[in-house]
Structures are given as structure tokens and as C-alpha cells.
Amino acid sequence: MTPISGHTRIFGILADPIHHVRTPQVMNAAFGDAGADAVLVPMHVQPSDLPAFVQALRSMQNFGGANITIPHKEAILPLCDTLNDTARIAGAVNVIQRGADGSIHGFNYDGHGFVAGLKAAGHDPGGKRVLLVGAGGAGKAIAVQVAENGAGYLGIANRTQAKAEALAGQINAHLDCSVAAAVADDPGGYDIVINATSLGMRPQDPLPFDPAALDPGAVVAEVIMTPEVTPVMAAAAARGNPTHPGLPMLTEQVKIFLELYGVSSSTPLA
Ligand SMILES: NC(=O)c1ccc[n+]([C@@H]2O[C@H](COP(=O)([O-])OP(=O)(O)OC[C@H]3O[C@@H](n4cnc5c(N)ncnc54)[C@H](OP(=O)(O)O)[C@@H]3O)[C@@H](O)[C@H]2O)c1
Structure with a gap:
């Protein structure tokens, strides 16, 4: 993994509880393999704090996005500025991406x-x-x-x-x-x-x-x-x-997350 510096982009996994998640291990290994100057950290957020937390992420300029899991997959939906079709129909978001203007985009790639x-x-x-x-x-x-x-x-x-x-x-x-x-x-x-x-x-x-x-x-x-x-x-x-x-289903999504997070050369998916 590239050493963390002032250039490193920050990603997260939002969950409550958080201790069981394996996304940091999986995604940081993938960032390492891709040579990306990026780190994904666990973000332990209670449901009642989710709106304020997402609002704060809008202003964090080196935040690139986050994987979303239980219990936030449905609750984060109305907090997103855009949704992909699957998120809209499934009524659940499993990853968000922060746009350069602070916009928050929700996707479901399951x-x-x-x-x-x-x-x-x-x-x-x-x-x-x-x-x-x-x-x-x-x-x-x-x-x-x-x-x-x-x-x-x-x-x-x-x-x-x-x-x-x-x-x-x-x-x-x-x-x-x-x-x-x-x-x-x-x-x-x-x-x-x-x-x-x-x-x-x-x-x-x-x-x-x-x-x-x-x-x-x-x-x-x-x-x-x-x-x-x-x-x-x-x-x-x-x-x-x-x-x-x-x-x-998970390993293929890791490739998609890398694209979405802008650490691979392919075009992000709609
Ligand atoms: N491989 C991956 O990357 C990946 C990704 C996401 C999820 N998963 C796995 O997918 C599974 C489902 O997750 P989910 O998020 O969809 O959960 P969920 O929203 O809670 O849905 C559970 C599903 O199982 C059914 N079910 C539960 N208990 C049942 C029972 N006793 N008899 C008959 N049907 C029963 C439910 O039917 P009702 O609607 O009638 O309750 C519902 O269809 C989990 O094992 C999860 O770990 C895997």
C-alpha cells in the first residue's frame, strides 16, 4: 500500500455495528494492487447521525466515496443527489461516490x-x-x-x-x-x-x-x-x-468499486 500522505484520497465503509466488516481488508488490498494513493477506513455511524454525517462528507474534499452496509442501505437513499436504476428499484444503496462539487451519488451494484x-x-x-x-x-x-x-x-x-x-x-x-x-x-x-x-x-x-x-x-x-x-x-x-x-458477486463488485472510485482506467458505470 502507498504510504498515507497529504495526497491520499479517503474512502470508507459506513456500518453500525462495524467490527465485523471485511471491506477495509478487501478494498485496501485492491487499492494496493492497483497502485492507488487511496485508503478505505471503517466509519462507525449510528442511524440517527447518518444525515449529518453525509452532509459533512459533502464538504470533505479528499473524500471519494464509501461502501454502505447494514443498517444504512435504505436510509441513505434520500440523502443522495442521484441514484442508479438498480438503487432506485431495489430501494437500497450499497456504495456512494462524492462528486468534485460535493454532490453525493448513490449506486447499487449487488x-x-x-x-x-x-x-x-x-x-x-x-x-x-x-x-x-x-x-x-x-x-x-x-x-x-x-x-x-x-x-x-x-x-x-x-x-x-x-x-x-x-x-x-x-x-x-x-x-x-x-x-x-x-x-x-x-x-x-x-x-x-x-x-x-x-x-x-x-x-x-x-x-x-x-x-x-x-x-x-x-x-x-x-x-x-x-x-x-x-x-x-x-x-x-x-x-x-x-x-x-x-x-x-463480491469479487466482481470490487472491480466495479475501483472504477467508481476512479482508481482504474475504465469509465465509471451508469
Ligand atoms: N455475495 C455477495 O456479495 C452478497 C451481497 C449481498 C447479500 N448477500 C447475501 O444475500 C443474502 C440475502 O441478503 P439480503 O440483504 O437480501 O437480506 P434481506 O433483505 O433480509 O432478504 C432476505 C431474503 O431471504 C428470505 N428469507 C429469510 N428467511 C427465510 C425463511 N426462513 N424462509 C424463506 N425465506 C426466507 C426473505 O424472505 P421474506 O421477504 O419473506 O422475508 C428475503 O427474500 C444474505 O445471505 C447475504 O449475506 C451476498
Whole structure:
């Protein structure tokens, strides 16, 4: 890592609590690899202080941006001057960028990271029938990007069905088409089945869907990073179905964050 000096640009991760976050390790290693004169520090901010804190960041001229996590992902939305489509539809921001004029721009790249990882593994959702199980924060962002990447059909299943219906309606309105529909969690008849619930993090969790009903060759993709192989991935693999883990969703986002933070040569994403 470049030694911190008066030239160093400051980035952050906003969370409460903060001790568990791994973003500083991941992003500072990435800054180091990129040769960037930048540092990312933990910013422990309570929800009631968020508006004042974001206002203060506007005046900090060497502040470049911050990753946003629990409990601030929704609360920071109205504090941003602009939002990308995924943030607006998902109702959550996972990274902010400070413009040179002190403006604060909110983005959600969970879906971009997920789809980039899927594509890099050879599972392009373009033209495919995709079942998304889970319409929480991660699920919403994934739904936007799966649809934007040309899925032929997007079935959305969720324990709370009203959320699946609302999300399908938002996707169809956003793309002005009828690609998405709220469906049951039956994975039969799909090319790609995504677990975007939190089911699988704890050993006692039920499976998010029945792997016995998967079509032969259907890809089972995860958002969960720990464990690396979730029970539904193991069950799918035992049936001979290809699986895709949760980690690439994060590693692909790190590349996007570097672009957004202006420490790589590519153009920032919209
Ligand atoms: N790999 C990555 O980079 C990455 C990034 C973000 C998140 N994630 C992971 O994604 C997962 C979801 O995170 P999130 O932020 O979307 O959480 P969230 O907003 O709380 O959503 C949780 C989802 O899981 C469902 N769910 C929870 N308990 C359930 C149960 N007992 N039975 C059926 N459905 C259940 C919820 O259904 P209801 O709507 O009915 O409550 C909802 O769809 C977490 O494991 C998180 O760690 C990974």
C-alpha cells in the first residue's frame, strides 16, 4: 500500500455495528494492487447521525466515496443527489461516490456483481429462463440486472409473496415489457435457479427450493458466501447440476468499486 500522505484520497465503509466488516481488508488490498494513493477506513455511524454525517462528507474534499452496509442501505437513499436504476428499484444503496462539487451519488451494484460473476463462469442469463428465489435486498438488485441482461423469462419466488409481485411489477415497468412474474418456488422448467434468500447460512436452515425438481443441466447459483458450498449447492451438485458460488458477486463488485472510485482506467458505470 502507498504510504498515507497529504495526497491520499479517503474512502470508507459506513456500518453500525462495524467490527465485523471485511471491506477495509478487501478494498485496501485492491487499492494496493492497483497502485492507488487511496485508503478505505471503517466509519462507525449510528442511524440517527447518518444525515449529518453525509452532509459533512459533502464538504470533505479528499473524500471519494464509501461502501454502505447494514443498517444504512435504505436510509441513505434520500440523502443522495442521484441514484442508479438498480438503487432506485431495489430501494437500497450499497456504495456512494462524492462528486468534485460535493454532490453525493448513490449506486447499487449487488446485481451487477452477481451477473458479472455468472457470465464470467459461462452462465449468461441472456435468453434464459431464470428463477430467482428471494426478493430481499440482494434479490431485488439481482432481478434488475438479470432482466437488463436479457433474460427470456424471470420467475420471482419469495416467502412473502407480495414482495415478489411488487418486484415483478417494478421490473416489467422499468423495462416496459412482461419478462418477470411472481411464481412458486418450483425450480422445474428453468435454466438458471438463483438462491437470493439467506437460507443456507445456518446449518439448520431449510433448503430454499427443492433440488429434486431441477431440470437436468440447470445451473444453481448462490448469493451466500459462507459456507462456500451451501446445502442447496451440494444437493444440486449431487444430482449432476452445475453450481455457482456466492463469492464472485463480491469479487466482481470490487472491480466495479475501483472504477467508481476512479482508481482504474475504465469509465465509471451508469
Ligand atoms: N455475495 C455477495 O456479495 C452478497 C451481497 C449481498 C447479500 N448477500 C447475501 O444475500 C443474502 C440475502 O441478503 P439480503 O440483504 O437480501 O437480506 P434481506 O433483505 O433480509 O432478504 C432476505 C431474503 O431471504 C428470505 N428469507 C429469510 N428467511 C427465510 C425463511 N426462513 N424462509 C424463506 N425465506 C426466507 C426473505 O424472505 P421474506 O421477504 O419473506 O422475508 C428475503 O427474500 C444474505 O445471505 C447475504 O449475506 C451476498
